[in-house]
Amino acid sequence: MGVVRMASVVLAGAVALGVANGQESKLGPENPFYKASTLPFQAPAFDRIKDADYEPALLAGMAEQSEAIRTIADNPAVPTFENTIVAMERTGDLLDRVDSAMSAVAGAYTNPTIEKIQQVMAPKMAAHEDEIYLNGKLFHRVETIWNERALLKLDPESERLLEITYQRFVHAGARLNEADKAKLKELNAEESTLSNAFSRKLLAATKAGAYVTADEAALAGMSPAQIAAAAAAAKTRGSQGYALPLQNTTQQPALEQLSVRKTRQALFEQSWTRAEKGDDNDTRSTIARMAHIRAEKGKLLGFDTYAGWKLENQMAKTPEAAIKFMDALVPAATARAAREQKDIQAVIDSAAKDPGTAAAQQGGFQVQPWDWEFYAEQVRKARYDLDERQVRPYFEIDNVLQNGVFYAANRLYGITFKERHDLPVWAPDVRVFEVFNADGSHLAIFYCDYWKRDNKRGGAWMSSLVRQSKLLGTSPVLYNVANFTKPAEGQPALITFADVTTMFHEFGHALHGMFADSEYPSLSGTSVPRDFVEFPSQFNEHWALNPEVFAHYAKHFQTGAPMPAQLVAKIKQSADFNQGYALTELLAAAELDMQWHTLPASLPEQAPDDFEKAALAKKNLLVEAVPPRYRSSYFSHIWASGYAAGYYAYLWSEMLDDAAYQWFEEHGGLTRANGDRFRAMVLSRGNSEDLNAMYDRWLGGEPKIGPMLKQRGLVQDGAAK
Numbered sequence: 001m002g003v004v005r006m007a008s009v010v011l012a013g014a015v016a017l018g019v020a021n022g023q024e025s026k027l028g029p030e031n032p033f034y035k036a037s038t039l040p041f042q043a044p045a046f047d048r049i050k051d052a053d054y055e056p057a058l059l060a061g062m063a064e065q066s067e068a069i070r071t072i073a074d075n076p077a078v079p080t081f082e083n084t085i086v087a088m089e090r091t092g093d094l095l096d097r098v099d100s101a102m103s104a105v106a107g108a109y110t111n112p113t114i115e116k117i118q119q120v121m122a123p124k125m126a127a128h129e130d131e132i133y134l135n136g137k138l139f140h141r142v143e144t145i146w147n148e149r150a151l152l153k154l155d156p157e158s159e160r161l162l163e164i165t166y167q168r169f170v171h172a173g174a175r176l177n178e179a180d181k182a183k184l185k186e187l188n189a190e191e192s193t194l195s196n197a198f199s200r201k202l203l204a205a206t207k208a209g210a211y212v213t214a215d216e217a218a219l220a221g222m223s224p225a226q227i228a229a230a231a232a233a234a235k236t237r238g239s240q241g242y243a244l245p246l247q248n249t250t251q252q253p254a255l256e257q258l259s260v261r262k263t264r265q266a267l268f269e270q271s272w273t274r275a276e277k278g279d280d281n282d283t284r285s286t287i288a289r290m291a292h293i294r295a296e297k298g299k300l301l302g303f304d305t306y307a308g309w310k311l312e313n314q315m316a317k318t319p320e321a322a323i324k325f326m327d328a329l330v331p332a333a334t335a336r337a338a339r340e341q342k343d344i345q346a347v348i349d350s351a352a353k354d355p356g357t358a359a360a361q362q363g364g365f366q367v368q369p370w371d372w373e374f375y376a377e378q379v380r381k382a383r384y385d386l387d388e389r390q391v392r393p394y395f396e397i398d399n400v401l402q403n404g405v406f407y408a409a410n411r412l413y414g415i416t417f418k419e420r421h422d423l424p425v426w427a428p429d430v431r432v433f434e435v436f437n438a439d440g441s442h443l444a445i446f447y448c449d450y451w452k453r454d455n456k457r458g459g460a461w462m463s464s465l466v467r468q469s470k471l472l473g474t475s476p477v478l479y480n481v482a483n484f485t486k487p488a489e490g491q492p493a494l495i496t497f498a499d500v501t502t503m504f505h506e507f508g509h510a511l512h513g514m515f516a517d518s519e520y521p522s523l524s525g526t527s528v529p530r531d532f533v534e535f536p537s538q539f540n541e542h543w544a545l546n547p548e549v550f551a552h553y554a555k556h557f558q559t560g561a562p563m564p565a566q567l568v569a570k571i572k573q574s575a576d577f578n579q580g581y582a583l584t585e586l587l588a589a590a591e592l593d594m595q596w597h598t599l600p601a602s603l604p605e606q607a608p609d610d611f612e613k614a615a616l617a618k619k620n621l622l623v624e625a626v627p628p629r630y631r632s633s634y635f636s637h638i639w640a641s642g643y644a645a646g647y648y649a650y651l652w653s654e655m656l657d658d659a660a661y662q663w664f665e666e667h668g669g670l671t672r673a674n675g676d677r678f679r680a681m682v683l684s685r686g687n688s689e690d691l692n693a694m695y696d697r698w699l700g701g702e703p704k705i706g707p708m709l710k711q712r713g714l715v716q717d718g719a720a721k
Contacts, residue, residue, distance in 0.1 A: 027060035033098050039423060041445050042466050043477050044101040047424035051113040054102045058121055061095030062128045068092075069132055072141070079141035081152060085165055089471060089520050099125075100465050107463075108449050108456045108481050109427045110203070118196050126192035130185045133172035142169055157688045161520045164687065167313055173301055180300055187297045194290045198283050199457065199640040202274075205281035206246045206634070207454045209274035211267040214241035221259035221374075223389060228488035237454070246271050247483060248458025248636065250585070250627050253496065255373040256388065268370035275633040276609075283633045288605040290639060291596050299601040307597040307645035314529040315652065315691060319598055322531075322648045326591055328705075329651065330620055332714045333587055336580025337626050341367060344375040347382075369627050376578050384577070386570040388496065394567075396557040397450065397484070397493040400500050404553030405507045408543040412675030413511075414438030417446070427453070429486075430479075435514060444514040447479035450503075451486040458483055458636065460502050462509035462537075468516035468524050476525065478513045480506040492557045497571065501541050508540025509533070517684040528687045530646035534653035535660070535695075536683060542661045545572060546670055576713025581626055583712055588621040588628035590648045593638045595619070597645035608632045656695060658711045659703035 027034055032048040034057075039045055068091040077083055106114050132138070145152070146166040154162065173184050212234065213219070219227050219242055227242065234243035244254050244267060252271050258264045275283040298306035307319035316322040344367050351363040367375065381387055406417045417433045425432060429451055435444040447465075449456075466477035484499050509526060512533075516525035526533050543549050554563040595615035599606065612632050616622040630637065637643035664674055681698040696702055 027056055027094075031057055033057035033061075033094065033101075036093070036097065041442070041475055041477055042097070043423050043445055044097070044104075044465055045424060046101070046105075046426045049101065051111070051117070054098060054114070055117050055121065057098040058095065058102070058117075058125075061092070061098050062124065065092045065095050066128070066131060069135065069138060073135055073138040075141075079144045081145055081154060081158060081162065084138075084141045084145060085158075085162055086471070086520075088165070089161070089469075089522060093472070097466070100463070103463065104465060104479060105426045107461070109453065110455045110457075115200050115203075119193075119200065122192040122196040123189040126188045127185060130172075130181075130188055133169055133174060134176070134181045134185065136174075139169050139174040142166055142174075157519055157523065160688050160690075161523055164522065171301075171309070171313055176300070184297065184300055187293050187300070191290060191293050191297070194286050194293070195640050198286050198290070199636070201281045201283050201286065202634055202636060202640070203455075203457055205275040205277070205283070206248075206458060208277075208281065209246045209270045210237070211244040211246075211263070211270050212237075212239055212241060213263070216242065218242075218260055218263045219244075219258065220263075221257040222254065223257070225487060225491045225494070226254070226257065226485075228491060229485055232486075232488040245452060245454065245485075246274060246458070247452075248634075249629055250631060251369070251373055251629075253485070253498075255370060256377050258374065261371070264370040264374060265368070268368075272369075272627070272631065283639075284608045287596075287632060287635075287639055288608055291599060292601075292603075292605045294597060294644065295599045295601040295603070305598040305600060307594060310597065310645040314646070314649075315531045316648070319594060319645065322652070323591075323594055323598075325655075326587055326594070326648055326651060327619070329583065330587055330591075332709065333580055333583040334620065334623065336714055337584045337623065338580070340376070340379075340578060340580045341372075341625055343379050344372065347375050347378050367625050369625055372581065372625055376581070380574055380577050384570045384574040386567075386574050390567060391497060391563075391571065392494040393492075393556050393558070394554045394563045395495050395497065395500055397495050397499075397503075399555060399557070400495065400503060400553050401448070402553075403555075404500065404544070404549060405503050407552050408504070408540075408546065408549045408670070409507070409511065411548070411670050412543075412672065413515075413679055414672060414675075415443060415514075420445075425449075442475065444476040444478065446510060446514070447477075448481075449479065450482045450484050452483040456481070456483060460506050461641075462506050462513065462526070464513055464525070467521050467527075468513070468518065469521040470517075470519045472521060474521075476513050476516060478510055480510055482506065494557060497544075501544050504541045504544045505537045508537035511540065512536040512683055515679050515683040516686050518686045518688055523687045525686050528691060529649075530643060531649035531652040532656070532691045532695075534649050535656040538650070538653050539657035539660050542657070542664075543670070545575065548670055576711075579712045579714065583714070584621065584623060584626045585629040586650065588616055588619075588623075588626070589630045589635065590651060591619040591621055592616060592628055592630075592632065593635065593643070593647040594645060596632070596638070654711075655705055655708045656703050658707035659699060661711075662707045663699055 031053050032045050033053060036042050037045055069088070072084055072087045075083055102114070102117070106118055142165060146162060149159070149162060173181060176184060216227065219230060222230070230242035230244055233245055234241050237243055244252070247253060250271055252267055254267060255264050258267065275281060294306035298304070298309045301309045303309040305319065311317060311319055311322060316325070348363040348365065348367060348371070377388065409415050415438065416436045418436070420432045420434050423432045423445070425447065427449060430447055430449045433446045434442065435446055437443050460480070460482040462478060462480050464476060464478045466474050468474060468476045482499070482502055484495055487493050513525040518524040550568065551562060554568070555561060592612060592615050595618070613622060616628065637647055643649065667674055678698070682694060685694055
């Protein structure tokens with residue numbers, strides 16, 4: 001998100017014909033992308049789209065946009081806001097609708113054909129973007145308008161569009177000489193190719209990395225439903241026995257239950273080395289080259305490092321500011337993690353002294369990463385008398401969605417939801433809802449795709465199929481994707497509280513997109529800097545434990561009985577349990593990202609294993625029992641998902657969201673008045689004004705780190721600043 005969205009100049013009924021990156025492209029009426037979708041709200045016709053339709057439509061979309069941009073750049077008329085800036089906003093409709101539909105499928109339901117198309121198109125798409133932003137004649141027009149902005153008397157949103165457009169051109173290298181532009185284009189093409197290769201390798205490595213066993217006893221500690229799901233996962237792979245597919249992160253959910261230590265170690269090591277097997281799916285040489293390319297790119301664009309260039313237009317502004325912010329959190333996080341480790345080691349040591357301890361749990365060892373979650377759960381049970389298996393029956397996924405996620409949104413913003421079965425989807429278990437404003441008017445279309453598949457990339461995310469724009473007359477069509485473990489057929493769809501939190505998080509992103517109320521597509525919804533985009537999503541997580549909301553969805557899947565008050569109290573009391581570990585693993589990943597992207601171009605390519613150890617040690621985060629949330633070799637956020645030099649954004653946004661939630665608590669909590677004010681002043685504004693000023697005006701002052709430390713239960717470990 002955030003790239004200038006350009007749009008179509010093809011008349012309905014005509015054949016799109018042009019040249020994209022030197023390749024002629026033709027699109028006829030037999031292609032579903034030939035014209036805008038006739039489905040409600042321009043939702044993509046996934047039932048008609050074939051894999052073979054994407055590549056010609058992408059080529060036609062690029063050719064069409066190139067012609068439109070050429071017309072704008074060659075316009076003999078004096079540059080104006082309307083004939084240049086607004087004209088650019090109106091281009092690229094065909095490309096946008098093809099790319100958004102294919103991105104949804106490629107991320108959540110890919111196949112070898114889609115992967116091949118991505119491989120072929122990645123450098124072409126990068127070249128196409130360079131064609132726009134490195135167009136000297138076009139930039140001259142933009143710069144002319146920028147220099148005359150004081151005379152234009154634009155409305156505030158138009159002023160912001162002009163500012164953002166000008167900044168994007170400069171940031172992309174529009175001021176470089178022709179030789180440096182040519183070099184930049186080469187770097188961009190190679191980077192996009194490598195990024196695509198990384199995604200392809202990681203998907204295959206993650207699938208191959210699943211823990212597979214024929215011995216059910218190896219899965220001791222898991223519930224019958226979880227074991228049945230493991231058997232079903234093996235069956236879908238054509239394997240005998242049981243399979244535990246890998247999640248995106250280093251730690252794996254099953255480690256919490258598995259009582260056989262050898263199984264835990266095997267599963268952890270499968271996760272830890274998934275992309276480091278020395279085979280075709282090994283990503284290390286890919287990321288080493290990519291990091292060096294990015295360092296060269298930063299230098300070429302006039303910065304000491306890639307991070308310096310990347311953060312120029314973010315809220316933090318500089319890598320130094322982001323690093324200072326993270327470094328300040330490390331002592332409190334690691335001190336808390338060290339105390340947690342002592343508690344875990346005490347459980348292990350006590351087991352060694354107890355002759356009645358089951359063989360699988362006997363102590364006599366120092367806690368390792370694959371032990372942490374299993375013994376932390378025992379500490380939690382002992383301290384709070386809370387067992388995850390007691391909790392799951394109260395979190396049936398549809399009930400969480402309808403009576404939790406949707407209910408909170410209704411109470412705050414008055415919106416309602418109606419499931420639709422007439423809109424086609426990209427996979428059989430995707431669901432679709434129409435969203436309505438309090439007055440009954442249409443607001444958005446929302447898709448949700450929650451279950452893990454081997455052909456779905458890891459993690460959870462939100463994106464748009466159609467973005468809101470008054471200029472283009474479009475309303476939001478968007479989706480959430482996650483990777484929850486699907487139950488075996490006939491079993492209830494029960495999820496963990498962590499999964500519940502993920503649902504609220506991703507729906508926070510969706511609300512940011514749904515409430516968009518911008519004139520221009522480039523400023524709409526989630527088209528904001530990385531260190532702000534996570535704020536609405538993380539803020540929405542807070543409602544998962546709000547007493548009113550929680551009571552409305554936390555009900556037993558069989559009886560409908562609410563969760564007993566005693567169990568609810570245990571969940572809340574344990575909310576900040578293990579937060580030293582959680583914050584340390586997150587900080588380790590964020591600092592690792594920044595270390596990769598503050599490498600100077602003068603250094604040679606780095607050996608990822610050695611570099612990772614040195615980088616973590618430098619930041620006092622090389623903690624053996626607490627590995628980073630993502631290792632370099634499978635850190636998809638930074639190598640393939642736009643978070644390069646930006647993973648700190650989750651922590652930066654956490655400061656914003658915790659301060660925001662404190663404001664809500666101080667002003668009456670879950671009320672329509674508070675929700676409507678938040679919607680009007682923040683969620684609907686997109687990138688239509690300076691984000692620091694927007695946030696401060698809504699909050700009534702600058703955010704402080706104190707509420708964040710309080711939410712994490714770390715106030716006692718370090719003074720709030």
